[in-house]
Amino acid sequence: MYMTQCLQRTLQQNPDHLATVFGERRQTYRQFGERVARLAGALQCLGMAAGDRVGMLALNSDRYLEYVMGVWWGGGVLNPVNIRWSVPEIVYSLDDCSTGILIVDEHFAALAEGIRATARQAPLFIYAGEGDVPAGMLGYEHLLVECAPVDDAGRGGDELACIMYTGGTTGFPKGVMQSHLNLWSACMPRMVDMPPVRGGRLLHVAPLFHVAGMARALIQFLAGETHVLMPSFDAEGVLKIIEREQITETLLVPTMILALLAHPDFDRYDLRSLKRLTYGASPSAGEMVEQVLARLPDIELSHSYGLTEACPVVSSNLPLNHTPEARKSGLSRSVGRGGLGVNVKIVDPQGHEVPRGAVGEIIVRGPNIMLGYWNKPEETANALRDGWLYTGDAAWMDEQGYLFVVDRLKDMIVSGGENIYSAEVENVLARHPAVALSAVIGIPHETWGEAVHAVVVLKPGAEVDEEQLRRYCRQFIAGYKCPKSIEFRDALPLSAAGKVLKRELRQ
Structure with missing residues (x-):
């Protein structure tokens, strides 16, 4: 179980299938795979050894997906940097896990000076943006031309794949350690519950540094299907690209969906290609569901609940629970039931399971649960107890195992x-x-x-x-x-x- 295996498989079985679309750039899996192998070679030439961390501070792009697969192909570990952070927060995450290489695009290149000046050990900067390469940085495209491709390192299983830093709502951000097995185990149950759309085109609008966007990209890689990428959310831009690129599915949060529905030109765009919409990041969105289905009555809606520490999916509420009957019964307000391999319980403050219908804390156990927090043994011991992840989310469970999230405990x-x-x-x-x-x-x-x-x-x-x-x-x-x-x-x-x-x- 290693995350580059899905790319190996597509390169063998369907290499000329369209892999990525970003603006005017389009590449097949054959082209994508060649660039991934060259990026892996370049990173190794720059000193990346097995298990070394490589960061990326950038908006969504085809190069971001090359970074994901290229670092793994070369045997490294991802550190996707939160694009909303200040320089001190960025430097903290880079120093915390000793990230030696940082890839940046044109939107964040100006932060390099501050990072270089304050980091304990300044990372080597690679510029993966448009236009001229800034002074003091290496050019991404130049490296891919100059460096030879390398074979897949094949690291997998319990070996570290990614460190995703939480938002730091209390104290310093925590680096969630995710193994290849964790990521694989999170993606596969979701594919069982929601088989990928064959020939599908997924629109990436959710940021790829975030666990939800990253996980959805990995599922698309596992399916060997096409990624269409937008740098960031723009309501009119999303409507245009759905129509132009014949998008079949996307992942959005409720604030994005409401912005689309409120756009004055919503009804002017042909959105018939959109078969499936997954939403999350909200305990419940009942009124929004009604609005979506009133405007797009044939779309499949699904709701996912999860957290970074679960890589991320804990439960899914499938399209069958968004029918008129299910909406009347209240099931559409659920976040679904635990996926395959994921055990879920609702417990009281002492860790005892509560009766069905009673509110308590969600705890989760399964192969998708993180290895722990990087260099934070006390926080790890508090979150992982007797093999269970304590999520900090308050919820209740009905007699059929459906979860209804009511709040963050701290909220x-x-x-x-x-x-x-x-x-x-x-x-x-x-x-x-x-x-x-x-x-x-x-x-x-x-x-x-x-x-x-x-x-x-x-x-x-x-x-x-x-x-x-x-x-x-x-x-x-x-x-x-x-x-x-x-x-x-x-x-x-x-x-x-x-x-x-x-x-x-x-x-």
Whole structure:
């Protein structure tokens, strides 16, 4: 089980199949494989030995996929760098796992000076962007021309494949160590549940440095199908490329999907090629599901739940649970059931399994679970206990094993001794016709400990006041769960993966 095997297989069986599309650049798997082998050779010539870390700080592109496969082909370990980080955060991750080579594109080349000046040991920079190579860097394309291709190193199994740093919501970011076996074991159950679209074209919009985007790219490699890449999310750009490239499926987060639906030219584009849409990064998106299926009634919707430490998929809610019947039953609000090889339990603070329907913490066990956190034994011991990963997510499970995520445990609001799950309040706000997006947090309160506070973004041209929204919420949830205060903003702070940054809202 080594992640380059899927590329080996496609090169043998279907080498002239289209591998990547990025702007005007198109390459077959034969061409892609040649560049991967040359990149691996170049990295080895620059000193990369087996197990050495190589970083990439770049937007999505065909070269990003070459980096993924090229580092593995040469025997190295990936360190995909968060594109939203500041220079100190980037330097921390590079120093933490001794990343000796960093590939950058034109969007982040200007950060090199700051990285070089403050890193404990400055990495060797390779420029993989468009235009002239900046001073002090090696040219990506020049290296591929000058260096000979090498054979696949074939590292796999429990050997380290990737270090993905978490967002650092508390303290310093943690480097999640993922083995080849972990990644393989995460991808295969998903392929069983959702067989790849034959001849499919996957649009990469979610950032590839993020575990969700990376995992979906690996599944496409395992299927030997075509990758179409956009540097970053742009609503009109997504609509155009779906029509032009006949995209069959994509992975988006709810904030992206809502932006597409709100685009004034949405109905002018021919989106009939789009067969499947996977969404995630939200505990529940019931109202969004209704909007999508009203506009694209024939599309297959699926919802995935996971986390970096699970590489990432824990459970999937399949298209059959997005039918009208399933939506009436509430199953569309589930994040599905654990995949093959993944054991899932809901436990209390003492680690004892709770009755079905009771809220507790999700814990997970399986071959997809990380090796641990790089150089952080205490954090590893806290997260991995008796073979189980403690996720920090609050949820309940029904009698059929369907999971319903209600909140991050750290996002749960405790007001007057009552537990309030922000997702429940956000789902009610999402039903209001004037609300485009919302985020609910707890803020300090002298009497109740915490009070429910909602931050709301309205749809263009819509109007509603604070009291009207509070009255609306009281129709669906208990009074103590309703927002005690509401503020209106033009936008919510989002991570590069499209998740709402609630820590920034609390600050």
